[in-house]
Amino acid sequence: MSGIRTLLAALLAGALFGLGLAVSGMTDPLRILGFLDVAGAFDPTLLFVLGGAVGTTMLLFRFVLRRPAPVLAERFQVSQLRSVDARLLVGAGVFGIGWGLAGYCPGPALVGLGVLSPEALWFVPAMLAGMALHRLLRGH
Template structure:
């Protein structure tokens, strides 16, 4: 197995561990954060703060290195413009997130726990992505 696969597997495992430990795999906790007018649950705020503080601190020195350790170049979006598809896509994603409390990571993580909700949500999410592909290409 190439080192690119091992590093991706380890990074994925860290991500899944973080989601499960922080409670993001429980959609009640996520909706508790989104429900600002109800019994507001700040958990998601701490998760996002911990994650963004880590990337904000370490991404800049990494990207300054010129190239990643195991590959020839960084593949990072250099798009700058804020356009209609970005905003409309984000708006639609938010509506779906606000309905059930799942964004893609926690929905996939739920598969590992055998969650029935993920078994409904994930195929629908894949279908939604393919539907976009059918309509816009």
């Protein structure tokens, strides 16, 4: 029963995240590319979405971590890494380059796949292939 509750919670959280992306227009790759086009047709919408997310996290994160455990898990899984290393910088760079070229990152791409967006239909398989290649190269 616990597994079903966890799966249901994940489904609901994913649906809420997808709805938020759709309502804010972040499923449109042209909106993302417009944000990155600071010298042309700049679209600041993403800045407001990111600001809302960062503000909410800054305000509520400490209250969440005061709980003894999450509702559907035995313990919180918070990274213990406290340094910036080459692996983090390369990963962030590859993510940023892909985001800038395609206008998609994983969340909006999956939402786009759900509505059969033509861009998502090629982006998601390429993303999955990249993830598989990473696992293969890292030996996971």
